[in-house]
Amino acid sequence: MSRISRRIFLLCGLLSAGLAQAQLSIEITGAGASRIPVAIADFAGDPTLARIVTGTVRSDLERSGLFKLVDPVGAVLDENAPVDAAAWKGRGADALAAGSIARSADGRIEARFRLYDTQKATALGGAAFVTQSAQLRMAGHRIADYIYEKLTGEPGVFSTRIAYVVKSRGQFLLQVADADGQGAATALTSTEPIISPVWSPDGSRLAYVSFEKKKPMIYVHSLATGQRRIVANFKGSNSAPAWSPDGRKLAVVLSKDGNSQLYAVNADGSGLQRLGSSPGIDTEPRYSADGSQIYFTSDRGGSPQIYRIDANGGVAQRVTFDGTYNVSPRPSPDGRSLAFISRRDGRFQLAVMDLASRQVQVLTDSTKDESPSFAPNSRMILIATEIGGRGVLSAVSVDGRIKQRLTIAGGDVREPAWGPFVK
Amino acid sequence: MKKILLISLLVSVLAACSTTPVPDETAGAPVESRSSGGSSSEVKPVVAGGLDASGLPxxxxxxxxxxxxxxxxxxxxxxxxxxxxxxxxxxxxxxxxxxxxxxxxxxxxxxxxxxxxxxxxxxxxxxxxxxxxxxxxxxxxxxxxxxxxxxxxxxxxxxxxxxxxxxxxxxxxxxxxxxxxxx
Structure with missing residues (x-):
């Protein structure tokens, strides 16, 4: 219900231009080397509803930096209309999507579409998504995901969600929004800091660190119900939660025995187990995608560097060697790479290591990158950074070419977390 | 309600420190009129033994x-x-x-x-x-x-x-x- 009312509010907001809500706005600051030219025809059916769906599909594809939109010159095409492939090819489109929006008797809306390859003059497939009218944009995201996957060979992430923290007027808001920053909803409001949100693998819960009881404690928060549970409240600091891929455990950092050290705890707070031991700081644990390893930051060698241990504990192996400050390791969901933050000449920048070759590439030229988070398809990395003294989010492609910036009016955005694929 | 209780508690504590008899709280004079009596609304904290207002030496x-x-x-x-x-x-x-x-x-x-x-x-x-x-x-x-x-x-x-x-x-x-x- 809250989701529906939020969507309605969003629609109203789109209609009245001067929306004074804490809404993220997106700016694209880079594009892929070769973009696939694609035309999204105007869908048949109710023009207002069709515009919401096709508008969402077009902006999703364009924002990804991998597609160039070809003007459909006002053509209205449903998914069964005959397609003049040669004519669309002549306009420069390698692919064309056509579709329709229909209202069913029970008030729900069905968005149908078909995707064509204009070069080969064949249909690549199609689908139908049935939604409540308030969730029409989600149908658009689903269609964009389908097109993205058919044309790039990789799953799209337009229908996923992101979480982040907004600091505005002395308040901290933990918010959840669609991957395009629209439809923001506030899960938690606090006068004390909130840091390190992470999504449960099923996308239903967030774990995070809240200072609301005057010291850092770890909470698990069910988004649909708002129900919260403290899973770590030991003496000292409780921080840096990371879900195991099966969603049953959290790796956490506790200072109960002195230094910040790694532990694992069941998602209900039971079964505390120590994972490692060092004389210095161990923090920022993250499970590898297969759950077998934990990457973490440690200063055991004299400066903060990234290490790796077996998920059940054991001897740590050092992973980063260049420079004197490499932190915030995030293994990619496909298991191939590791994103982290590296200090170079006093600037904190997003870097990516290819885990097979150990080659490191710095992806940004900014000075204050923090908190990287992979998209579930491993193609983009969301980070917090700073522009003009303000905290903003930036999504960077793993090759560094495509950059999107997400800002919020009148507030700092930080601590992004990209959610999992929506089932 | 809490505030009213607190004020009446303070008043009774202050009253207990003086030599005048404790007034009967059940007489039911409105709390507001009691605190509007000018000088009595201001309380300057004085702590004995070299402590400051935070209670520290x-x-x-x-x-x-x-x-x-x-x-x-x-x-x-x-x-x-x-x-x-x-x-x-x-x-x-x-x-x-x-x-x-x-x-x-x-x-x-x-x-x-x-x-x-x-x-x-x-x-x-x-x-x-x-x-x-x-x-x-x-x-x-x-x-x-x-x-x-x-x-x-x-x-x-x-x-x-x-x-x-x-x-x-x-x-x-x-x-x-x-x-x-x-x-």
Whole structure:
């Protein structure tokens, strides 16, 4: 219900231009080397509803930096209309999507579409998504995901969600929004800091660190119900939660025995187990995608560097060697790479290591990158950074070419977390 | 309702201290009219025995006393207590040895550069270092608690090196045996 009312509010907001809500706005600051030219025809059916769906599909594809939109010159095409492939090819489109929006008797809306390859003059497939009218944009995201996957060979992430923290007027808001920053909803409001949100693998819960009881404690928060549970409240600091891929455990950092050290705890707070031991700081644990390893930051060698241990504990192996400050390791969901933050000449920048070759590439030229988070398809990395003294989010492609910036009016955005694929 | 109870409690406490008979609270005079009586609405706190308004002895709060200095500053990425703070730490340890009923809370802080989580751990190392120094000099383990605020509560919100240096800091907060104090 809250989701529906939020969507309605969003629609109203789109209609009245001067929306004074804490809404993220997106700016694209880079594009892929070769973009696939694609035309999204105007869908048949109710023009207002069709515009919401096709508008969402077009902006999703364009924002990804991998597609160039070809003007459909006002053509209205449903998914069964005959397609003049040669004519669309002549306009420069390698692919064309056509579709329709229909209202069913029970008030729900069905968005149908078909995707064509204009070069080969064949249909690549199609689908139908049935939604409540308030969730029409989600149908658009689903269609964009389908097109993205058919044309790039990789799953799209337009229908996923992101979480982040907004600091505005002395308040901290933990918010959840669609991957395009629209439809923001506030899960938690606090006068004390909130840091390190992470999504449960099923996308239903967030774990995070809240200072609301005057010291850092770890909470698990069910988004649909708002129900919260403290899973770590030991003496000292409780921080840096990371879900195991099966969603049953959290790796956490506790200072109960002195230094910040790694532990694992069941998602209900039971079964505390120590994972490692060092004389210095161990923090920022993250499970590898297969759950077998934990990457973490440690200063055991004299400066903060990234290490790796077996998920059940054991001897740590050092992973980063260049420079004197490499932190915030995030293994990619496909298991191939590791994103982290590296200090170079006093600037904190997003870097990516290819885990097979150990080659490191710095992806940004900014000075204050923090908190990287992979998209579930491993193609983009969301980070917090700073522009003009303000905290903003930036999504960077793993090759560094495509950059999107997400800002919020009148507030700092930080601590992004990209959610999992929506089932 | 709570406020009214509190006011009437205060009034009865004050009244009990004077030599005049305690007025009958059940007489039912409205609380508002009682507090609107001019001079009686103002209460200047006076604490006996050299304590200040926070309930701490003046040697901890008088700016002329060394013990009023509560901050220890750190170098970038470091958590060693520098030599220049040895006498300050020693003075606080001496106070804790002489006043076993007193407790301190050490809050470790960092500048805003780098990872928030690493900074939370770094702030803990800074407060732990101060705690260890106090305990080595005779303070009891249970007199000293160390916590970290990381980069989340900067004293100086500025973004230059001077601000960062001010934020790389551990603060010592005191609590008296009666529970009053700074934390």
């Amino acid at each position: 003046r040697e901890l709060t008088d700016p002329k006393s060394q013990l009023a200095q509560r901050s220890i500053f750190f170098d970038v990425d470091k958590y060693e207590v520098k030599g220049e703070y040895q006498s300050l730490v020693a003075a606080h340890a001496k106070f804790l040895v002489a006043n076993r009923g007193y407790k301190v809370l050490i809050q470790g802080n960092t500048d805003e550069t780098g990872s928030r989580e690493y900074n939370l751990s770094l702030g803990q190392k800074r407060s732990d270092a101060v705690k260890r120094a106090l305990v080595l000099l005779g303070a009891q383990e249970d007199q000293v608690e160390s916590v970290s605020l990381g980069e989340e509560k900067p004293r100086n919100p500025g973004r230059d090196e001077a601000a960062f240096a001010e934020n790389r800091r551990a603060d010592i907060l005191y609590r008296a045996p009666d529970g009053r104090g700074e934390f």
